[in-house]
Amino acid sequence: MKEIQDIVRAFDAAQREGKQTALATVVHVQGSSYRRPGARMLVTEDGQLTGAISGGCLEGDALRKARLAMMQQKAMFVTYDTSDEDDAKLGVGLGCNGIIQILIEPINPESPSNPLSFLQAFLSRRQHAVLVTLFSLDYQAKEQPGTCLFMSEAGKLVGEHSDEHLQKALVADVQQVLQTRTSVTKTYATPQTALTGFVEILKPAVSLVVFGAGNDAVPLTEMAAILGWQITVVDGRANYATAARFPAVQRVLVAKPEQVLPQLELDEQTVLVLMTHNYNYELAMLRQLLPLQLSYVGVLGPKKKLERLLDELEEEGLQLNEEVLKNLYGPVGLDIGAETSEEIALAILAEIKAILSKRAGTFLRDKVGVIHSREQAEIKQVTLK
Incomplete structure (x- = not known):
């Protein structure tokens, strides 16, 4: 999410300076790689890079190809194969034992369907969205359709493909991805040709609500800001909850417990941490928060304190089941x-990151199997009329 924010800011700056740009997107990976599908990098004509498509080994070669794409005003599909000795000779040296496929698209700001306009639309509202990028795996030298469709949870579809059967199939998959919150890669075959689509779910930034404006909340907000999270600090003490003390946050609320929830937008990407060091404040907040079954509610302090809070809530009649x-x-x-x-x-x-990613937060050294799921490497194929 932060990468998209940085790319859009860099694009806006390049536009003000009259610079050409191109967007490199990892659209498919087989085996191991530093970045996964959906990783992006914006390239300007003078060589400025924002974002990343690898750990640093692909960027130099991608920069050269992006400049060529800008010059030709034509999308380019590039494959980096670590099992290919020619890649090592070129100095790519991936060291990941994988095949990384990247689509490089020159950005035409005049087109309402350019990839950056879709990313800007995504950032304009706090909603999930789906982005479709089409490319040809079998005929990489042919014209690449590129990023072509965008749909947010509001249901408005932007962009279209000239083939009505492909358009219909893509829209159905976009709606499915919005429901499952899981990206898919699929090949759409016709008697004439076959195009592969990366149907990508875009998730809003994590919204972190920190209850407590003490000194220990400051590094939490500063580190969360580095991650690109949207941060709200809540406290009942006006002399603690100030913008001057928390310059990295988007909102600072001075509020009593009963005043807080009406001022918050809670969704599946919202996480909350209670660190007020005020027992009664946290008791009042837990009374309201627990029935909502949010993605994550953390409580700072010893286990005995939390047990006491829960015992008191249960005595009040709050149902505290599993x-x-x-x-x-x-x-x-x-x-x-x-x-x-x-x-x-x-x-x-x-x-919080482990919980949102559905991971255990253990040592990678002890993990059995691969670090990243290989499900996206599997490309399903459908035949269109």
């Missing part, structure tokens, strides 16, 4: 031996 408590985390954070407020912030953010 479903209600499954996304409550306290003591908050991964067990990394954190002591300082900065280390605690790191532990909290790592736990």
Whole structure:
């Protein structure tokens, strides 16, 4: 998400300076690679790079090809194969033992269907969206359709393909991806040709709500800002909850517990951390938050404190079954031996990332199998009339 934000900002700056740009997108990966499908990099005509498509080994070659794409005003499909000795001779040296396929598209700002206009539309509203990028795997030298369709949760479709049967199939898959929140890669075959589509889910930035404006909340907000998360700080103390103390956050709310929820937009990408050091404030907030079954609610402090809070809520008659408590985390954070407020912030953010990614937060060294799922490497094929 932060990568998209950075790319859009860089594109806006390039437009003001009258520079040509091209967008490189990882559209398919087989085997191991540093970045996965959906990774992007914006290239300007004078060689400025924003975003990344690898750990640094592809960027130089991609820059040269992007300049060629800008000069020709033609999309280019590029494959980097680590099993190919020629790649090593060229100095690519991936070291990942995978095949990375990248589409490089020159950006025409005059076209309402250019990839950057779609990314700008995505960032304009806090909603999930789907982006479709079409390319030819079998005939890489032929014309590449590129990014062609965009749809947000609001249901408005932007862009179209001239083949009505392909358009119909793409729209159906876009709607399915919006429902499942999972990207798919599929080849759409006709008697004349075959195009592969990367139907990509775009998720809004994580929205982090921090209850508590003490000194220990400062590094948490600063680190979350580096990740590109949208941050709100809430506290009942006006002298603590100030924009001057939290320059990295989008919103600072001074509010009593009963005033907070009406001012928040809660969705599946919203996570909340209670670190007010005020027992009664957190009791009042948990009373409201737990029935909502949010993605993540973390409570700073010892386990005994949380147990006391839950006991008191249960005595009040709040039903605290497994479903209600499954996304409550306290003591908050991964067990990394954190002591300082900065280390605690790191532990909290790592736990949140693991939960949102549906990972256990364990050592990669001990992981059995591959780091990333290989499901996206599987390309389904459908035959169109």
